[in-house]
Amino acid sequence: MKRILPLLFMWLCNHAVADTAPQLPVEAFASIPDVSSVQLSPNGKKLASVVRVDQAKLKGTVVSIQDIETGEKSIPLHTDNQKFVILSLQWANDNILLISAKFPANRYGTPTTETRLVKYDLTTKKTSSVIPRSVLDRLNWIPQHQGQIIDLMADDPDNILLSLDGMGENVGEDSVLKVNLAQGKSSYTQNAKKKIISWITDRQHKVRISIYNDDTEYRIYEQAEQKRDSRLLWTFKAFSEDSVWPLGFDADPNILYVRAYHQGFEAIFKVNLTDPKLTKELVYANEDTDVEGNLLYSKLKKKVIGISEGDGEEYTFWEKEYVGLQNGLKAVLPNAHNYITQFSADERRYIVYSTSSTEPGTYYFGDRDEKTLYPIANRYGRLKSELLADTQYLTYEARDKLKIDAYLTVPKGLEAKQLPTIIFPHGGPISYDSNDFDYWAQFFANRGYAVFRMNFRGSAGYGYEFMKAGLKSWGLEMQNDVEDGTRYLIDQGISDPKRICIVGASYGGYAALMGAAMTPDLYRCAVSVAGVTDVAYLVKSSRRFTNYKVVKEQIGDDFDALYDRSPISKADKINIPVLLLHGDKDRVVKVQHSREMYDELKSLKKPVEYIELENGDHYLSNNDNRLATFKALDKFLADNLNPKL
Numbered sequence: 001m002k003r004i005l006p007l008l009f010m011w012l013c014n015h016a017v018a019d020t021a022p023q024l025p026v027e028a029f030a031s032i033p034d035v036s037s038v039q040l041s042p043n044g045k046k047l048a049s050v051v052r053v054d055q056a057k058l059k060g061t062v063v064s065i066q067d068i069e070t071g072e073k074s075i076p077l078h079t080d081n082q083k084f085v086i087l088s089l090q091w092a093n094d095n096i097l098l099i100s101a102k103f104p105a106n107r108y109g110t111p112t113t114e115t116r117l118v119k120y121d122l123t124t125k126k127t128s129s130v131i132p133r134s135v136l137d138r139l140n141w142i143p144q145h146q147g148q149i150i151d152l153m154a155d156d157p158d159n160i161l162l163s164l165d166g167m168g169e170n171v172g173e174d175s176v177l178k179v180n181l182a183q184g185k186s187s188y189t190q191n192a193k194k195k196i197i198s199w200i201t202d203r204q205h206k207v208r209i210s211i212y213n214d215d216t217e218y219r220i221y222e223q224a225e226q227k228r229d230s231r232l233l234w235t236f237k238a239f240s241e242d243s244v245w246p247l248g249f250d251a252d253p254n255i256l257y258v259r260a261y262h263q264g265f266e267a268i269f270k271v272n273l274t275d276p277k278l279t280k281e282l283v284y285a286n287e288d289t290d291v292e293g294n295l296l297y298s299k300l301k302k303k304v305i306g307i308s309e310g311d312g313e314e315y316t317f318w319e320k321e322y323v324g325l326q327n328g329l330k331a332v333l334p335n336a337h338n339y340i341t342q343f344s345a346d347e348r349r350y351i352v353y354s355t356s357s358t359e360p361g362t363y364y365f366g367d368r369d370e371k372t373l374y375p376i377a378n379r380y381g382r383l384k385s386e387l388l389a390d391t392q393y394l395t396y397e398a399r400d401k402l403k404i405d406a407y408l409t410v411p412k413g414l415e416a417k418q419l420p421t422i423i424f425p426h427g428g429p430i431s432y433d434s435n436d437f438d439y440w441a442q443f444f445a446n447r448g449y450a451v452f453r454m455n456f457r458g459s460a461g462y463g464y465e466f467m468k469a470g471l472k473s474w475g476l477e478m479q480n481d482v483e484d485g486t487r488y489l490i491d492q493g494i495s496d497p498k499r500i501c502i503v504g505a506s507y508g509g510y511a512a513l514m515g516a517a518m519t520p521d522l523y524r525c526a527v528s529v530a531g532v533t534d535v536a537y538l539v540k541s542s543r544r545f546t547n548y549k550v551v552k553e554q555i556g557d558d559f560d561a562l563y564d565r566s567p568i569s570k571a572d573k574i575n576i577p578v579l580l581l582h583g584d585k586d587r588v589v590k591v592q593h594s595r596e597m598y599d600e601l602k603s604l605k606k607p608v609e610y611i612e613l614e615n616g617d618h619y620l621s622n623n624d625n626r627l628a629t630f631k632a633l634d635k636f637l638a639d640n641l642n643p644k645l
Helices: 006-014 026-030 131-138 322-331 438-446 466-467 477-491 509-517 534-539 548-555 559-564 566-571 591-605 625-643
Strands: 035-040 045-053 058-066 073-079 087-091 096-107 110-121 126-129 146-152 159-162 177-179 184-191 196-201 207-215 217-220 231-237 244-249 253-261 265-272 280-284 295-298 304-306 339-342 348-358 361-365 371-376 391-397 403-409 417-423 448-454 495-505 525-529 578-583 608-613
Touching: 035 087, 035 339, 035 348, 035 361, 035 371, 045 087, 058 087, 058 096, 073 087, 073 110, 096 159, 146 548, 159 196, 177 265, 196 244, 207 244, 217 244, 231 244, 231 253, 231 280, 244 295, 253 280, 322 339, 391 477, 403 438, 403 477, 417 477, 438 448, 438 625, 448 477, 477 495, 477 509, 495 509, 495 625, 509 525, 509 566, 525 625, 534 548, 534 559, 534 591, 548 608, 559 566, 566 591, 578 591, 578 625, 591 608
Parallel strands: 417 448, 417 495, 495 525, 525 578, 578 608
Antiparallel strands: 035 045, 045 058, 058 073, 087 096, 096 110, 110 126, 146 159, 159 177, 177 184, 196 207, 207 217, 217 231, 244 253, 253 265, 265 280, 295 304, 339 348, 348 361, 361 371, 391 403, 403 448
């Protein structure tokens, strides 16, 4: 492998002191990541990654495969991120790379997002679909999602198990298909069952757990042998405190790990399935936050070794060997979160992803035998740590005394006093903000704005009561939390009350427009990127999807009330400049939301600008669309807030 600069030298260079940050090009922040989905082959000899390209004859992203020893590269796949977008990479074995992709489509007049799984054979240098055409021809319909891997079967590397619908009576009732990647042969190892939406295998590759869903009811079943009768383990309603979600098995086929609530917060337990009482033994819990992430399983040690979550820090390992490795990384890469994302099959080589609020993300290749660690790729190559703004954690009280966590990013070299400010509520809304790197926040800060991101009630990670407080609360207490955060900044003297703009994407776009309508004197301007403008229409639009009842449980089903809590019903109250942006191929929030909001504001002669992004999806996956969005933001905010750097 080509050796790069010594690690310590690189670290010192990246952390040179700078009093103020120069204004960087929009492209430095708004381009899609230079590199993502870095994957190490099982033998530790090859690296695959998704790489952004911007050449005269080649634009978009490519799949790149590099031989670590020789440096030889190949590019088996390219996309312009319009017809389809690469989601992830995964090695099935040393010779076959699996590539997951999505693309927009329509089914019977309903806009959908379709997923597919293709394989690249390093020997034949050919790319083809994982699912044979002969399988699809026998299905009752063509499945919307065709890339749901449930078992890579590391000890049987030529075969994988997929979860696939199309054989049952209803959409979403999956079977389990075994596919031979070398020969293309396939067979069903588990037939579809009524209302079973997913399956989980044990470490012996037997289908053991099934998840049943009927409206808002979930049931977890276990079968001692696949295709045999099942027994009910747990039953619960959506958003209930007695939920028990299976995560996976240990090497012992009777030991199942689950996520369930412990003292009001989600935690990790293990259950012995031979125990008639199904006693849940606590394995890992945080004191005042939910435990998220997936199980970390060592195929070499044949045991669960941790969880891919660490209470805002690195992954949590339960084995001393891995804790020692992680501590060594912390010593070499301080002031960052260092995630060991992958090991080779013998666990001697590994990949580390290192990031923080001021570290845009660097991938490292580690070799435990040679005791070396080398940087191999930067996620955002034009952004240097010394030019980025620090983010601080703080809390404030909502009007009902509920504590709200928040993050404040202040432009580098400026004092947090009377600053032009961006209020930036997150999307989801069952999501959350953290002090990890955020390219939106850093872009705004580089332009001279303080950036305030709050985890309003309903945000993920704060326990059952906090999550429950956000149910059916659009435009109500959730919106109050955003407003109260804005007033907190004003009271603290951090924000200039005459120069505050509320900006958001998806649910955040909804919150931005509602802020403009409900408190028109609080904000100078508002920006909605792919935002919801009609909540009633949002819920009704999910009628043809299998999660319709769950959506109504989360958002509500009183359509008159939901419309009244929609920005489009309050357009006449908006008197500040508004910028709307939306992709015309958005399959999460339909483009009609922004189109109709624009028409309504325009008819009322309100100050509004609308930019529709051609072939744009909900996530700004296309580089040109992302750049257009950020350039429009840059001009709009400068025109309305006039920052002084």
